[in-house]
Amino acid sequence: MLTLWKRGCGFSAMVILLGLAAPRVASSAAIPVARQATARDSRARVTGILKLLQRRGQTLHNFSAVVRVTMYHPRTDETDMDIGRIWYEQKAGRVRFDIRFNILVVDGAIASRHADHDIIFDGRWLIDRNGRSKVFRETRLAGPGQPFNPLKLGQGPIPIPIGQDPREVRREFIVSLPPTRPVALAGRAAPRRKPAPVRLIHLRLTPRHRNMFTFARLDFWINTALKLPVKIVRLNPDGAPTTVTLSRIQINHPLHHVFPVHPPPPDSGWTVQIHSVPPK
Numbered sequence: 001m002l003t004l005w006k007r008g009c010g011f012s013a014m015v016i017l018l019g020l021a022a023p024r025v026a027s028s029a030a031i032p033v034a035r036q037a038t039a040r041d042s043r044a045r046v047t048g049i050l051k052l053l054q055r056r057g058q059t060l061h062n063f064s065a066v067v068r069v070t071m072y073h074p075r076t077d078e079t080d081m082d083i084g085r086i087w088y089e090q091k092a093g094r095v096r097f098d099i100r101f102n103i104l105v106v107d108g109a110i111a112s113r114h115a116d117h118d119i120i121f122d123g124r125w126l127i128d129r130n131g132r133s134k135v136f137r138e139t140r141l142a143g144p145g146q147p148f149n150p151l152k153l154g155q156g157p158i159p160i161p162i163g164q165d166p167r168e169v170r171r172e173f174i175v176s177l178p179p180t181r182p183v184a185l186a187g188r189a190a191p192r193r194k195p196a197p198v199r200l201i202h203l204r205l206t207p208r209h210r211n212m213f214t215f216a217r218l219d220f221w222i223n224t225a226l227k228l229p230v231k232i233v234r235l236n237p238d239g240a241p242t243t244v245t246l247s248r249i250q251i252n253h254p255l256h257h258v259f260p261v262h263p264p265p266p267d268s269g270w271t272v273q274i275h276s277v278p279p280k
Contacts (some may be wrong), residue, residue: 028173032204049203049222050166056153056227057163063228065130065246080107082115085244094123094151097158098259116139121150122261129260137264140276153205159218160229167221172212173205180221199224200231210237226251233266247251 047105067086072079084101099119104112116131124144128137142148151160153169161169169175180202192240203220214237221231228251232244 025103037208042177045177047166049177049201050161050164050169050175052227053222054163054166055117059252060088060090060162062087062091063249063251063254064088064253064255064257064258065249068243068245069101070243070245072240072242074238082117084115084117087255087259089257090117091253093147095148096120096122096259097150098257118260120259120261122259124148125261126150127261134264134270136270137273138263138275140274153218159234160220160232161203162228169205173207173218176204176206178202178204197259225260 040250042251061197064085064087067084069082070079071081081104082101083103083105084099086097086099088097089095094099097120101117102113103110104115110133118127118129118131120127120129121141124140124142124146126139126141130136141150149163151158151162151174152164153159153161154157180200200221201224203222205218205220207216210216215234216237216239217235219231219233219235220229224230226249228246228249230246230249234242234244236242263272
């Protein structure tokens with residue numbers, strides 16, 4: 001999770017739509033017209049989804065959720081899963097978050113129940129605090145008074161297209177809407193009752209220029225009721241996926257969380273490392 005996904009620092013919509021079967025004999029002029037209509041409809045759907053996420057950025061003040069991050073390592077053919085919680089807050093123009101991992105699972109077996117690992121952004125600094133190894137790393141991502149969006153695609157450590165101008169996204173990515181099916185998500189349903197299907201929109205972003213990003217593709221499954229991605233898949237250039245899922249999401253509730261941003265005191269046995277990313 002602790003990574004900046006753009007190397008240096010759009011949208012033609014490819015949407016699969018259901019349509020009427022074409023007659024056996026069609027005029028040559030009708031085919032281009034039908035394709036143009038489909039392309040316009042596809043582009044309109046993509047624009048609508050991006051504007052929905054852009055507006056969500058204006059109404060999302062905070063959220064918390066259970067987070068699972070699954071990483072596949074092709075060299076060792078192992079799969080790791082980190083399980084924990086995420087707290088996100090946007091207040092007075094300042095964005096901060098804390099991702100706290102408590103459980104580590106390796107190839108289906110619990111390797112640690114007290115991982116004590118936080119990834120924190122306090123508005124300027126990205127902090128990787130690992131209690132097991134006693135390592136505290138700080139990386140400055142923004143200068144004093146410099147605005148920084150940790151959700152911005154290619155800029156922040158959590159790539160979610162929330163609150164971003166669709167035109168900016170179009171310039172750097174090709175976007176498609178692969179077909180999706182209703183998914184039953186666990187909720188507060190009564191025992192022995194299946195959760196009601198929730199509509200998820202599958203949004204796929206492919207970089208227009210491969211050398212600009214450290215990933216080959218991003219896939220989002222957006223809960224239309226929450227107006228928030230509940231699943232993200234990052235595909236590496238070597239084909240290895242990293243999957244992030246959110247569950248038990250609470251949005252705009254009173255957030256009582258202490259963000260552990262202070263470095264450990266000297267002579268505490270911790271290794272403290274401080275880095276600075278030059279402003280762009």
